[in-house]
Amino acid sequence: MNGGLFTATAVAHPNLAFVKYWGQRDPELNIPINGSISVNLSGARTITRVSFDPDLTADAVSVDGSPAAPQALARIVRHLDRVRGLAGITTCARVESYSDFPSAVGIAASASGFAALTLAASRAAGLALDLRALSVLARKGSGSACRSIPGGFVEWVAGHDDATSYAFTIAPSDAWDLRVISVAVSRESKPISSLRGHRAAFTSPFIAARLESVAQTLGLVRVAIKRRDLELLGMTVEREALSLHAVAMTSRVIDAPWLSGIYYMQPDTLRLIQAVQAWRSDGLGVYFSLDAGPTVHLVCEARSVAQVMAALDEVPGNDTYLRILSSPGRGVWLVDEAAGGDAPTA
Ligand code: PMV
Secondary structure: OEOOEEEEEEEEOOEEEEEOOOOEEEOOOOEEOOOEEEEEEOOOOEEEEEEEOOOOOOOEEEEOOEEOOHHHHHHHHHHHHHHHHHHOOOOOEEEEEEEOOOOOOOOOHHHHHHHHHHHHHHHHOOOOOOHHHHHHHHHHHOHHHHHHOOOOEEEEEOOOOHHHOEEEEEEOHHHOOEEEEEEEOOOOOOOOOHHHHHHHHHHOOOHHHHHHHHHHHHHHHHHHHHHOOHHHHHHHHHHHHHHHHHHHHOOOOOOOOOOOOOOOOOHHHHHHHHHHHHHHHOOOOEEEEEOOOOOEEEEEEHHHHHHHHHHHHOOOOHHHOEEEEEOEOOOOEEEOHHHOOOOOOO
């Protein structure tokens, strides 16, 4: 307690899914139709401070220095309500959140955002939840956020109800000297949010085929991580990302009838994918992944980073791209501001 305020600050990394979450069995609880596997991205982070303040009459939320937009605010207030429900309190909160990377371009700001919010809010409310309970709670804010709670390489088991759908570490962050270079080729916001994409997924004739293959894909990625087999990981991850996009491109969005399908790629996304395949035919060990956005995530081993960066320098238009270099990152953590730790800054 601090002058009537209960405050906590937490930091989380976004994560890159090797096997993707696309489609929900339960949209209220964000229970997915399939399991997924990801790695936390050390090069990007969200820091969130939460103070429960008896003087407030409503939750006050700022994101990257500005008041949260109505939709984001409603989503954050719903998450605070979950925390208040667990803690048995009704006090309103002040939330300040900053991310050091652009949102809505295919780097999961909602994952790091809801993971940091979950830890900061639950601590500020006096709860001491274990990793599984934090993961369950974060999932309800944004599905992929449950994978930013544990560290390193993470699997989210789809589960069948609220308690059984959670994420855990399958290999620690130092298990494999892997690197991800996230290349934001466009700052255009994605046309359709992942929330709407999940809901539209069932309208694609290819969702059944995707679901049929995903158990095998999960198995291959687990083996690749265990054996540190970059080729197996990379080829599996590329096909997996393209499978999500095949579903998205053939989905109907109920409230956007003018769209025949959802395109998350921009022209530069495809240009870079083709460049990666050409680099590989020249012997460079690098693979791509895509989330629901134009950003291309390049996956390689630490020893190849300089070569991949040099190859990127040759791509026409690359001077407009933002590059974020990550190694496998840790799970969500608390910051002790009183001890001079990281404080939220713009
Ligand atoms: O957690 P959401 O609702 O933002 O969905 C994330 C969806 C993808 O990033 C495309 C895939 C994934 O597994 O992270």
